[in-house]
Amino acid sequence: MATNMEKDVEKGKEHLAMKTPQIVSQQEWEVARQQLLAKEKALTRSRDALAAARRRMPWMAVEKKYEFDGPNGKVSLLDLFEGRRQLVIYRAFFEPGVFGWPDHACRGCSLGADQVAHLAHLNARDTTLAYASRAPQPHIARLKARMGWEMPWYTITDSFDLDFGVDQWHGHNAFIRDGDKVFRTYLINGRGDEAMGTTWSYLDMTALGRQEAWEDSPEGYPQTPPYKWWNWHDNYDAETSVHPLWLDILTDPEGAAARRREADAKSCNCESA
């Protein structure tokens, strides 16, 4: 039997049987691309405006005391925040009766889980992502190990899925807490879930957004300059203030590059001397 790779190679050798677009020069292509780029930029801005509207949604107080099973026993909805300000919960279908059980979660939910970016960046904006399913914890632990997934994943034990519109279909609910009080702030489901997975997609659905100074947010919302808060996913804890070199690159990119080249040249001279 041919392996996938072999099959792929065979396919690549075929000539395109479909109707293909015009083949043009680099210049002509650039003109066409610039026209489309204007639309791309408009879409990006409309996404920003949509996120700004989400930040102006009213909040729904969550009064009921929900209980989940976690790897270390019973936990409350508040515990799922892990001490952070915001929480996004994705309801994934993994339970008896779902195609793939008990070896796998639902295919669509699994595809979604495979898109989840490293959570250190989201966590650095005081936001936690968690998955929740009906499957008992031992099954969830096995699934996570098998698929290499690392997000926190809880077992729903009560009417949480029904109450938050994710009993029949998948969906992301966003929450914020004020001390011990929890509020629901948004719901994304249906094809909206396709766009989820990047750090930005999660932040853009939260009540506080990316928490960056350029954003159109209600007065008093926490905001810091863009880029400066970025770090390597394994370095957020180690570096609590902005690294001077990173600040240099952000404030004066060309100057920083020149200084870097200069330092390069110097180190070369040292070696040859």
Place this chain on the structure above:
Amino acid sequence: MPNIVSDGSGAPRIVDRSAFHTELDALRVREKAHTHESDAIAAARRRLPMVEVDETTTLIGPHGPVTLLDAFEGRRQLIAYYFMWHTGHPAPEQCEGCTWVTSQVRELSYIHSRDVTYATFCQGPYEESARYRDFMGWEMP
């Protein structure tokens, strides 16, 4: 962090479930329009003309020099992300933005099944950037 519920002038309204759903449904109309516009732009991308590229352009991979065509790994399409590599610099001085973007790239089996290869291209010696890739735990070529 300021307490936006009790003292911020931008404090949100706290509403019950039915009022929340009314507002959610109103915003859903915009959400759907956005998704559809995104689909329309993707459709327009599929209608862009194409430029012929020299397939013999040389790249360095884990087993030495390969051509741009080889980078397709036999698949029909290739997405190449250009990573700004600073030759000779240690890991902490490599581009944070490119590092950020690359760390958002996850499981590739799905796009492979759609006959698309994802690869990272950069300048500088292969061994140097490959060491960074391995250090960061990335798996794309």
